Amino acid sequence: MSVATLLWQVVSPDFNRLRLGPWNNLSKSLYSISNNKNMQTGNQMSKDNFKFKHTLRVRWKECDVQGIAYYGSYLDFIDVAQAEYFRSLGILTHHPEKRETFDLAAVKVILEYKSPAKIDELIDVFFRVEKIGNSSLDKRSEIYQSGTEELLCSGQLISVNFDSNLGTSRNVPSEIKDIIEKFESTGQEN
Numbered sequence: 001m002s003v004a005t006l007l008w009q010v011v012s013p014d015f016n017r018l019r020l021g022p023w024n025n026l027s028k029s030l031y032s033i034s035n036n037k038n039m040q041t042g043n044q045m046s047k048d049n050f051k052f053k054h055t056l057r058v059r060w061k062e063c064d065v066q067g068i069a070y071y072g073s074y075l076d077f078i079d080v081a082q083a084e085y086f087r088s089l090g091i092l093t094h095h096p097e098k099r100e101t102f103d104l105a106a107v108k109v110i111l112e113y114k115s116p117a118k119i120d121e122l123i124d125v126f127f128r129v130e131k132i133g134n135s136s137l138d139k140r141s142e143i144y145q146s147g148t149e150e151l152l153c154s155g156q157l158i159s160v161n162f163d164s165n166l167g168t169s170r171n172v173p174s175e176i177k178d179i180i181e182k183f184e185s186t187g188q189e190n
Contacts, residue, residue: 044151045142050126051187052088054081055146058117067119074111074153078141081125082157088189089179101173104137105162111155115145122146129180135169136160137180 047053062073083093092098117123124144131138136158143153160169183189 044154045126045140047126047142047144050128050142051183052081052085052127054084054125054127056080056123056125058119058121058123060119063119069117069119071111071113073117074113074143074155075109077117077123077125077143077153078127078155078157081127081141082139085127085129089183090189091176091179099164102176103162103164104159105169106157106159107136108158109155110157111153113153114151117143117145117152123152129184132172132177132180134171137172 056077058069058073062069062076064070086093091102093102093104122145124146126142126144128140129137130140137160139157139159141155141157142151143155144151161172162168163170
């Protein structure tokens with residue numbers, strides 16, 4: 001049994017699925033830690049609260065030998081959806097010239113795993129910007145098995161607009177704020 005498979009079983013909220021014998025005390029401890037209200041990403045949102053969705057196929061390189069997506073792969077799934085979110089709004093986050101005014105650096109990431117994604121499955125990555133501060137963006141993502149209500153992972157991410165030349169944060173440009181706020185309120189891209 002791989003470590004990833006073991007972890008999925010250990011932190012699973014469905015104790016009926018656990019068949020770990022001596023691991024049961026550990027699983028109960030991890031379960032209580034995973035249910036700590038200070039660590040949770042919040043309640044599951046309705047998919048209708050998201051204006052953006054990107055569908056991906058889970059590839060072999062993102063999985064362990066049992067075909068279960070490695071926990072770090074979920075950050076990659078969210079990163080791809082984030083890039084597509086901004087691309088759909090005409091905000092080219094990977095273009096060197098555009099990064100001179102808008103370049104995001106992650107400062108906080110919280111992921112809550114619910115159920116494993118498996119090799120060759122399609123997953124829907126829902127993504128939204130919930131709040132824009134002076135220099136920061138608070139983002140939310142939920143990953144579902146495609147076409148279902150099965151939540152696989154939810155995440156909250158905070159990024160700052162980073163000036164790599166000075167090594168400091170900087171304000172989010174007003175034109176970027178306007179584009180994102182318009183999309184999040186209306187669902188209409190530019």
